[in-house]
Amino acid sequence: MTTKDFRPEKKISIFYPPQRVLMGPGPSDTHSRVLSAMARPTLGHLDPVFTDMMEELKSLMRYAFQTNNLLTFPVSGPGSVGMEMCFVNMIEPGDKVIVCRNGVFGGRMIENVTRHGGEAIIVDDKWGEPVDPQKVEDALKKNPGTKIVAFVHAETSTGVQSDAKTISEIAKRYNCLTIMDTVTSLGGTPIYIDGWGIDAVYSGSQKCLSCPPGLSPVSFSDRVVELVKNRKHKVQSWFMDINLLLGYWGSSRTYHHTAPTNALYGLHEALLMLYEEGLEHSWARHQRNHKALKAGLQTMGIEYVVAEPYRLPQLNAVHVPVGIDEKEVRRRLLADFNLEIGAGLGDFAGKIWRFGLMGTSSRVENVAFCLNALEVVLADLGMKVERGSAEVAAHQTYAQNPMLG
Numbered sequence: 001m002t003t004k005d006f007r008p009e010k011k012i013s014i015f016y017p018p019q020r021v022l023m024g025p026g027p028s029d030t031h032s033r034v035l036s037a038m039a040r041p042t043l044g045h046l047d048p049v050f051t052d053m054m055e056e057l058k059s060l061m062r063y064a065f066q067t068n069n070l071l072t073f074p075v076s077g078p079g080s081v082g083m084e085m086c087f088v089n090m091i092e093p094g095d096k097v098i099v100c101r102n103g104v105f106g107g108r109m110i111e112n113v114t115r116h117g118g119e120a121i122i123v124d125d126k127w128g129e130p131v132d133p134q135k136v137e138d139a140l141k142k143n144p145g146t147k148i149v150a151f152v153h154a155e156t157s158t159g160v161q162s163d164a165k166t167i168s169e170i171a172k173r174y175n176c177l178t179i180m181d182t183v184t185s186l187g188g189t190p191i192y193i194d195g196w197g198i199d200a201v202y203s204g205s206q207k208c209l210s211c212p213p214g215l216s217p218v219s220f221s222d223r224v225v226e227l228v229k230n231r232k233h234k235v236q237s238w239f240m241d242i243n244l245l246l247g248y249w250g251s252s253r254t255y256h257h258t259a260p261t262n263a264l265y266g267l268h269e270a271l272l273m274l275y276e277e278g279l280e281h282s283w284a285r286h287q288r289n290h291k292a293l294k295a296g297l298q299t300m301g302i303e304y305v306v307a308e309p310y311r312l313p314q315l316n317a318v319h320v321p322v323g324i325d326e327k328e329v330r331r332r333l334l335a336d337f338n339l340e341i342g343a344g345l346g347d348f349a350g351k352i353w354r355f356g357l358m359g360t361s362s363r364v365e366n367v368a369f370c371l372n373a374l375e376v377v378l379a380d381l382g383m384k385v386e387r388g389s390a391e392v393a394a395h396q397t398y399a400q401n402p403m404l405g
Helices: 032-038 048-065 079-090 104-115 133-142 164-173 222-229 242-249 261-277 279-299 326-337 364-380 389-400
Strands: 071-076 096-101 119-124 148-152 177-181 200-202 215-220 315-319 352-356
Touching: 032 261, 048 071, 048 215, 048 261, 071 079, 071 242, 071 261, 079 104, 079 148, 079 177, 079 200, 079 215, 079 222, 096 104, 096 133, 104 119, 104 148, 104 177, 119 133, 133 148, 133 164, 148 164, 164 177, 177 222, 215 261, 222 242, 261 279, 279 315, 279 364, 279 389, 326 352, 326 364, 364 389
Parallel strands: 096 119, 096 148, 148 177, 177 200
Antiparallel strands: 071 215, 200 215, 315 352
16 A cells, blocks of 8 residues: 555645624634734743743633632633543542532533542533522431532523522532632623632633633632542543643743643733733623614514523523424524524523524624524514514614713
């Protein structure tokens, strides 16, 4: 055999992706500043200039998370790696962990608990509803010796937000640590890690931070650091062992792995943009665009899955109108308008759409574009809609809710 025998069967040329408008559950549109930052010259991962940037990156992450935790850094990998880092470090065989499940990603937490030898005590709530804090307390009363309470702050599969502050307060009354998923919420809705007393938190770069996928911001309290240092068993993952990563992301800069330098430039730029905008302004922008989208969808008779008090502004989950082929609508939006929206997952598969208004994608022009495109596609499929009414309703909402500052 020769090298020619292993050539690809089809001719391969330079890949040029189409220009999409990303309004699904993630990733969101990447800002041009972030893409430009990632194209800058590559540095060695132990270069002193790069390590200075790492310190800036950690401080920007602390701002985004609203924490003073020293152990705050980005994991090389998507949000799922950040999730696993929390569980693999904090769980030892036999540990009791209460996991709150009200969607797909609570279910993934359960998988992490059992795979690392823990006992998962499941607190279930209906999809589309927030975690019920009373159920959490009831579970803690029934299971003395529970070590951790784990929950999803913003459930991406349903568009619901749970009361993190109350859940954390309950956990602390029973001397439990907390693990919180903020993959969809970071940068889009208020998060106060220190104010709420959360012990371990993970997120993703690709949603409200509008950075390409592949990095997971994490933060750990001093309680977690002490817990990991005093484990009875070695952490099952070498790569995700906090004890080892402390050397790389701490002051000593001990070699651990080759960090994705250019990807980290991008995250640095994305977090800098969030800092320049200001958290409060970012949260308000997401809320304002959500209200406008909601007003437009209502003109088409499209209803939300989640009750208004618990609704995520950055992840709008809505019921598919009766008689409409939801898959065909998504196909047409992508093919005819280069517009991506999300389908339902799990219990909601084939029943809902998920409209993302995250980070750079959360813009006035995107709301108007999405509403107009949706009107066209639904009308073509035989649904009665009043063309133009959705955008008018959205702009009326914008007029009633001016952006200050």
